[in-house]
Amino acid sequence: MGLFNKFQKTRESIETLRHYSNSFFRIVIDEVISGTEAVINGRPTILAGTNNYLGMPQRKECIEAACQAIMEQGTGTTGSRMANGTYSIHVELEQAMSRFLHKKHTIVFTTGYSANLSVLSTVVGPKDIVILDADCHASIYDGCRLGGVQVYRFRHNDMADLGKRIERLSKGGANILIAVEGLYSMLGDRAPLREIVRLKTRYGAYLLVDEAHSLGVLGEKGRGLAEEAGVEDDVDFVIGTFSKSLGSVGGYCSSNHKELELLRFTSRPYVFTASSSPANIAAARKAIEIIEREPELRRRLWENANQLFNRLQEMSFVLGPAPSPIIPVRFQEIPQAFEAWNGLLENGVYVNIVLPPASPDGTALLRCSLSASHSPDQVEKIAKAFKKIKHLA
Amino acid sequence: MKADERILSKIVEILHQHVSKKTAIRAETNLEADLSVDSLKSMEILAAVEDAFDISIPINVLSDIETVEDLALEIEGLLKEQQ
Known part of the structure; x- marks a missing residue:
């Protein structure tokens, strides 16, 4: 038994994930454009998975x-x-x-x-x-x-x-x-x-x-x-x-x-x-x-959260229990979740992908997090990108 | 050390409610390798076991439990502690 044999299962899991999406392992922020936008893989991308709730890193x-x-x-x-x-x-x-x-x-x-x-x-x-x-x-x-x-x-x-x-x-x-x-x-x-x-x-x-x-x-x-x-x-x-x-x-x-x-x-x-x-x-x-x-930061954050939650709900995505600055979009199957995640990235939107066992109830999640710094236009762009991948949910 | 047969059979009954019906479950059956019990499923199974025996199983012991018999022995120990 070699020291690293215990990692065999991890190696296999990584290979499986690589099969679904090469981008998953290549998410590097090349340039920060603003608190809600960055250059990823050479493309300006709206950031909707960062926990940057109030835009403080750029204040x-x-x-x-x-x-x-x-x-x-x-x-x-x-x-x-x-x-x-x-x-x-x-x-x-x-x-x-x-x-x-x-x-x-x-x-x-x-x-x-x-x-x-x-x-x-x-x-x-x-x-x-x-x-x-x-x-x-x-x-x-x-x-x-x-x-x-x-x-x-x-x-x-x-x-x-x-x-x-x-x-x-x-x-x-x-x-x-x-x-x-x-x-x-x-x-x-x-x-x-x-x-x-x-x-x-x-x-x-x-x-x-x-x-x-x-x-x-x-x-x-x-x-x-x-x-x-x-x-x-x-x-x-x-x-x-x-x-x-x-x-x-x-x-x-x-x-x-x-x-x-x-x-x-x-x-x-x-x-x-x-x-x-x-x-x-x-x-x-x-x-x-x-x-x-500045309580208005919180108000803007919740306006953005409610806007995206409502738009995704209108499209009949399966979401979390209530509007929140964290909006999970559920997928029953991992391959579809990866395809949707890749699709969002190609449409200029980055969200987190969360897989079992990290996801709470065995489903795969595309996890969005909103910021007070997102403009209403950016929130609408995120919603439109989700509309393009709706057939996968 | 052999586990109490009554405890074993109750665990087997509970496991059958949570894993594939086709799988034969014995004392030496490995929960993860043979029954594909993942962390999510293990929580459901433990909750059912706790209710059945009216005990509380700390998650600290989970890493030592590999087989059905390991689980039965753990429960036996907890029941003795309660007496």
Whole structure:
């Protein structure tokens, strides 16, 4: 047995995918034209699969803040938050996030992935229990695995299933943490957070909500699903990322539990990683300011999301459960999904293709994500490109 | 170590509801290789098994379960823990 024999199945899968689409492995952004358009394979292409919900990566103020941070503080910190990698801007961003989210404590991490890894590998341990939604992101699963906590899944957004499991597991007397997401990354649907809070309260559990896709997107002030559902005080740990609506890189966890601060000493992914670069931190800080003062960005995002959802629904595509800045278009067969994806690309539209087991329910998805920066004309072009591939759905 | 026959037969009954009816299922049957149980199907099967035995199976143990007998032994262990 050679070291690499274990990759044989992966090799075969890659060959199968290559048979469906060579382009799948050649998606390189050659030139960024704007937040919603890029040159791919030599052709100007509308980007409709980027998680760039609010257009922050291209905002002049964010770029200027990042440039200024580089000029004043350099390109990297060369150290962990625990050692020489905590600059005043890291602390200021933590304070800004706490203020924005109405929480007492915030830790900023180097990525959203490491935020989940840090919190879930440390806050809960082998004697505790995590009950998570089956559609939770890989970083939530990986954080649990790193800490050795006992993990139980409930069916996606199925409150009867969660209720049954928490009732059964609460009999053992262990601490229980429920982990869910605000807006799910593949289907674009919300967690039923009020019902989850009801169960959490009834059984004395803790609640972690990953608002990676909902920060800046949901809630009157853009604080996410917990704000929209009116349950912010009931969420013990809010996790999120700077890499989507904030257009930077990094992650955070905010909480009213003062013990969150102890993670700075106990969390291996926090201690043993270089801190975020000054440019990333400065860009995220500026983006939070913009989210706070420009609610119209959220309004434009939702107008675009509703426009595309309605147009695709008129064409009888099978979509996610409700309009959302993430719109999954379902295909029963993988070859047809690839043909449709290739067709969209040839018509100048890039979306994500998601295949089982990454897609939640065994179907293939063409996943669209909208931006406040898309013009109504671009949204219409995306809809027209879908019309051309309708026969494949 | 041999699994309890009653637990085995209940698992086989549940598996027959989720995989091809034509497949013969025995203690040594491999869930992935012989029954093509993928991650999605495994969740449905585990939920049915949990309800049938009124237990909770942590996903941490799934990587150790390859055969029907492995699953039966895991359930046996969880039932003993509950007593």
